[in-house]
Amino acid sequence: MSPGPDVIILGAGPAGMAAATRLRDCGVAVTLIDEQPALGGQIWRGIETSHNGPLENALGKDYRAGAGPAAVLRASGAELRLAAQVWQIEEGWRVFVKTGDAVGMVTAPILLLASGAQERPNPFPGWTLPGVVSVGGAQIMLKTSGQVPENPVWVAGSGPLPLLYMTQLLALGGRLAGYLDTAPRENFSKALPHFPAALTGWRDLYKGARWLWQLRRTGIPVISDVAEIEAKGNDRLETIAYRRRGGEWISMPAEVLLAHEGVVPGVHFTLALGCEHDWRDDQLCFAPRLDDWGETSREGLFVAGDGAGIGGAEAARLRGEITAIGIARRLGKSSESEAARLAKSPRRELARALATRPFLDALYRPRPEIFVPAAETVVCRCEEVTAKQILDAARLGGSGPNQVKAFTRAGMGPCQGRQCGYTVSHLLARQQDKSVGDVGFFHIRPPLKPVSLGDLAALHVEESAL
Amino acid sequence: MIASVYDAVVIGGGLHGLSAALHLARGGARVTLLERSWLGRHASGASAAGVRTLGRDFAEVPLALEAMTMWHEISALVGDDCGFHAHGQVRVAENRAELQVLEQRHSALRSLGYDHEEIVDARELKRLLPHVAPHCIGAAVARDNGAADPHRTLRAFRRAAEAAGVTLRENCGVEAIERAGECWRLRTACGVFEAPNLVNAAGAWAGEVAALVGDRIPLGTKASMMIVTERMNPLVKPVVSSVGRPLSLKQTDQGTLLIGGGVQGRFDLKKEEATVDFAALSKAARTVSELFPVVRDVRIVRAWAGLEAKTVDLLPVIGLSPNAPGVAHAFGFSGHGFQLVPVVGAAIAELVLHGGTNRPIAAFDARRLMAKEAAA
Numbered sequence: 001m002s003p004g005p006d007v008i009i010l011g012a013g014p015a016g017m018a019a020a021t022r023l024r025d026c027g028v029a030v031t032l033i034d035e036q037p038a039l040g041g042q043i044w045r046g047i048e049t050s051h052n053g054p055l056e057n058a059l060g061k062d063y064r065a066g067a068g069p070a071a072v073l074r075a076s077g078a079e080l081r082l083a084a085q086v087w088q089i090e091e092g093w094r095v096f097v098k099t100g101d102a103v104g105m106v107t108a109p110i111l112l113l114a115s116g117a118q119e120r121p122n123p124f125p126g127w128t129l130p131g132v133v134s135v136g137g138a139q140i141m142l143k144t145s146g147q148v149p150e151n152p153v154w155v156a157g158s159g160p161l162p163l164l165y166m167t168q169l170l171a172l173g174g175r176l177a178g179y180l181d182t183a184p185r186e187n188f189s190k191a192l193p194h195f196p197a198a199l200t201g202w203r204d205l206y207k208g209a210r211w212l213w214q215l216r217r218t219g220i221p222v223i224s225d226v227a228e229i230e231a232k233g234n235d236r237l238e239t240i241a242y243r244r245r246g247g248e249w250i251s252m253p254a255e256v257l258l259a260h261e262g263v264v265p266g267v268h269f270t271l272a273l274g275c276e277h278d279w280r281d282d283q284l285c286f287a288p289r290l291d292d293w294g295e296t297s298r299e300g301l302f303v304a305g306d307g308a309g310i311g312g313a314e315a316a317r318l319r320g321e322i323t324a325i326g327i328a329r330r331l332g333k334s335s336e337s338e339a340a341r342l343a344k345s346p347r348r349e350l351a352r353a354l355a356t357r358p359f360l361d362a363l364y365r366p367r368p369e370i371f372v373p374a375a376e377t378v379v380c381r382c383e384e385v386t387a388k389q390i391l392d393a394a395r396l397g398g399s400g401p402n403q404v405k406a407f408t409r410a411g412m413g414p415c416q417g418r419q420c421g422y423t424v425s426h427l428l429a430r431q432q433d434k435s436v437g438d439v440g441f442f443h444i445r446p447p448l449k450p451v452s453l454g455d456l457a458a459l460h461v462e463e464s465a466l
Numbered sequence: 467m468i469a470s471v472y473d474a475v476v477i478g479g480g481l482h483g484l485s486a487a488l489h490l491a492r493g494g495a496r497v498t499l500l501e502r503s504w505l506g507r508h509a510s511g512a513s514a515a516g517v518r519t520l521g522r523d524f525a526e527v528p529l530a531l532e533a534m535t536m537w538h539e540i541s542a543l544v545g546d547d548c549g550f551h552a553h554g555q556v557r558v559a560e561n562r563a564e565l566q567v568l569e570q571r572h573s574a575l576r577s578l579g580y581d582h583e584e585i586v587d588a589r590e591l592k593r594l595l596p597h598v599a600p601h602c603i604g605a606a607v608a609r610d611n612g613a614a615d616p617h618r619t620l621r622a623f624r625r626a627a628e629a630a631g632v633t634l635r636e637n638c639g640v641e642a643i644e645r646a647g648e649c650w651r652l653r654t655a656c657g658v659f660e661a662p663n664l665v666n667a668a669g670a671w672a673g674e675v676a677a678l679v680g681d682r683i684p685l686g687t688k689a690s691m692m693i694v695t696e697r698m699n700p701l702v703k704p705v706v707s708s709v710g711r712p713l714s715l716k717q718t719d720q721g722t723l724l725i726g727g728g729v730q731g732r733f734d735l736k737k738e739e740a741t742v743d744f745a746a747l748s749k750a751a752r753t754v755s756e757l758f759p760v761v762r763d764v765r766i767v768r769a770w771a772g773l774e775a776k777t778v779d780l781l782p783v784i785g786l787s788p789n790a791p792g793v794a795h796a797f798g799f800s801g802h803g804f805q806l807v808p809v810v811g812a813a814i815a816e817l818v819l820h821g822g823t824n825r826p827i828a829a830f831d832a833r834r835l836m837a838k839e840a841a842a
């Protein structure tokens with residue numbers, strides 16, 4: 001029987017990798033868990049397996065920057081549990097993991113959640129049709145297999161990710177049919193006051209501008225200020241329709257539509273563990289309430305990276321470092337004053353990395369239409385519940401998200417509300433004239449990821465072996 | 467502060483509170499129901515909603531049989547079928563010794579004149595449950611039993627109670643109760659209420675409410691856990707339990723499996739919360755996958771635990787308070803109170819409106835528990 005680690009880190013993206021490396025430097029026993037088979041998280045997905053091939057080149061410099069940190073972490077002596085899915089976390093930090101067919105449990109006094117962001121739910125008529133995919137999903141395919149869709153694709157959305165994806169797609173020989181830019185035009189004037197402060201991060205701004213410029217240079221149609229989109233077809237996508245703000249509906253044939261409306265922190269773990277959360281109006285999402293060291297309202301439970309609020313890869317790395325310094329201090333590896341001193345430089349860098357955020361958040365603030373979809377739009381795809389059914393349920397019975405869930409089954413399927421939670425909260429907020437923060441979010445019921453009955457049945461064997 | 471005055475105040479908005487309020491209002495009383503959280507937040511919303519007479523304690527059988535008749539006509543009571551289907555309940559024996567337990571119970575029931583249970587052999591069992599593991603050799607069956615949909619049941623009772631004139635108040639916890647002349651005065655999170663009659667249907671917290679009117683009734687707590695899976699092909703029609711181990715298994719109209727049977731989670735009564743303990747829950751998963759090997763690959767989508775009071779003899783407390791005039795208790799259902807909902811509400815209404823009932827509730831008098839405490 002071997003003693004457990006001091007710290008369990010969940011998520012091997014920039015935040016988790018930086019924290020693990022730093023904690024190892026301080027002599028802390030670390031177990032790093034991720035469901036991907038290799039290090040890298042979303043941004044550096046597959047970095048350990050692609051070696052200077054055309055794919056790596058197409059993915060760009062920021063992508064290649066992951067190789068160094070991955071090698072350092074490999075040599076650090078951290079225990080890596082990859083291809084391992086965490087399906088439940090319980091108090092005392094018991095982390096239940098499934099690796100292949102084996103189901104087990106790891107325990108540690110400190111748990112760091114560095115499990116990142118998820119794409120913002122983006123329901124519109126027809127979004128569940130085959131042929132409609134999220135940009136994030138398409139990018140995963142691109143990074144893991146270098147796969148690009150055969151036919152020209154339409155991209156509809158806003159934010160840096162669609163731009164980056166389109167650039168990567170073109171570099172790999174993919175074809176674009178056009179880009180429906182859904183960021184409201186009025187965002188621009190609202191973002192402008194934040195521009196001077198954002199200039200400290202001019203490199204990021206430049207990157208974005210260059211993507212857009214490259215895109216325009218290809219001569220592909222770029223349609224701005226798109227307010228609404230619709231996907232239509234019998235068994236799969238056949239046409240898409242869009243309407244510009246104040247304009248008429250226009251439709252055209254399409255085979256693939258990639259949609260995206262930004263990312264939000266993944267809060268399922270922290271919600272399930274009863275941490276305090278705040279509504280962030282700047283990013284239109286809930287985020288766990290954290291102290292200066294990334295500790296949640298529950299002692300010994302820390303969050304770093306995009307799960308703490310969207311900040312991008314560099315901010316994630318720095319938050320990972322700062323949180324690791326805080327954890328080492330908690331474990332008695334350094335004094336209060338030493339920790340403060342060590343954290344000084346990463347804190348300064350973090351401020352710089354976050355300088356562009358207010359500008360970007362304002363520029364890419366999602367159009368209001370995605371939060372209150374039309375009556376017949378499917379909101380919960382697992383249980384096929386429409387916006388109208390949700391509003392009806394709230395009118396008849398209880399008014400909170402949990403009562404609506406009990407009445408309509410919205411949020412009860414295998415995705416556990418990841419795809420409909422925000423939409424339900426927004427719909428109720430609108431109907432009841434409340435803020436989304438006051439409406440709140442679904443209670444998150446375990447398990448955090450689906451696990452089979454056979455897996456759960458096998459649990460005792462593992463546990464008695466611990 | 468000015469109090470709102472009613473004929474009866476019901477404390478607790480689970481199904482027992484709703485049923486009592488409904489029957490009281492239909493009996494002509496002016497009723498309000500006070501719920502600390504939201505209606506159905508605890509045991510009633512978490513329930514497996516099995517509707518069974520099978521395997522009940524003999525003391526509960528007469529009441530449960532009347533309740534069963536009411537379930538078969540539940541629309542007449544609440545205007546909706548509550549998702550109730552009488553596909554039967556089957557208690558499986560995995561070996562000779564277990565079958566003997568069932569047979570002994572069966573002949574004891576017979577000698578008391580009850581014939582709602584029958585014993586079936588391996589062949590009939592296989593017909594009832596085609597996917598059951600071959601080592602199961604027989605079962606006890608109650609064919610008119612079944613299960614309902616707990617949320618639909620809550621909605622139906624809630625609507626019926628409102629239609630009968632009950633004022634339902636959520637986010638309205640009772641904090642203090644005192645005597646005010648012939649009335650009880652309740653201080654709550656949403657104002658002061660007065661009524662000559664109270665119904666204590668406060669579930670896991672009913673002991674605390676009883677203490678507020680001077681009854682010290684020792685109670686334990688259950689935090690039974692449930693699993694629901696993704697949808698799968700038809701597996702079982704009846705609700706399945708086992709003689710030898712804690713299990714209840716049913717398949718919902720949507721095709722998901724609901725698995726429970728009493729495995730216990732963790733709880734904190736003060737925080738009003740129950741949490742799932744997966745190491746303990748793995749027992750339930752082992753039981754189902756041994757009894758129905760085909761379910762091994764089915765994925766669990768959710769698990770939860772629900773809070774409820776339990777008594778030492780696992781029988782409920784139903785009756786008038788021995789000390790406090792005008793107070794009726796209905797709690798301590800110990801994990802099997804769902805089926806009794808329609809009938810207990812009727813009995814409570816009779817107690818409150820007429821001071822007595824012909825329904826057989828003597829075995830559920832609170833004094834049996836209080837006496838034990840005094841002796842200890």
Ligand SMILES: Cc1cc2nc3c(=O)[nH]c(=O)nc-3n(C[C@H](O)[C@H](O)[C@H](O)COP(=O)(O)OP(=O)(O)OC[C@H]3O[C@@H](n4cnc5c(N)ncnc54)[C@H](O)[C@@H]3O)c2cc1C
Pocket residue numbers: 477478479480481482483500501502503504505506507508509510511512513514515516517518638639640641667668669670671672675689690691692714726771772773774796797799800801802803804805806
């Ligand atoms: C997981 C699980 C599975 C079950 N399966 C079955 C089954 O298959 N068959 C069966 O027959 N039974 C089953 N049961 C039992 C059945 O669900 C319960 O017996 C029944 O629902 C109890 O209803 P209730 O109204 O007494 O309690 P509850 O539904 O718990 O209601 C009590 C209410 O009182 C409120 N309250 C408490 N204190 C105060 C206060 N001071 N002021 C105001 N309000 C207060 C609470 O908030 C709560 O909502 C199961 C129970 C659980 C937990």
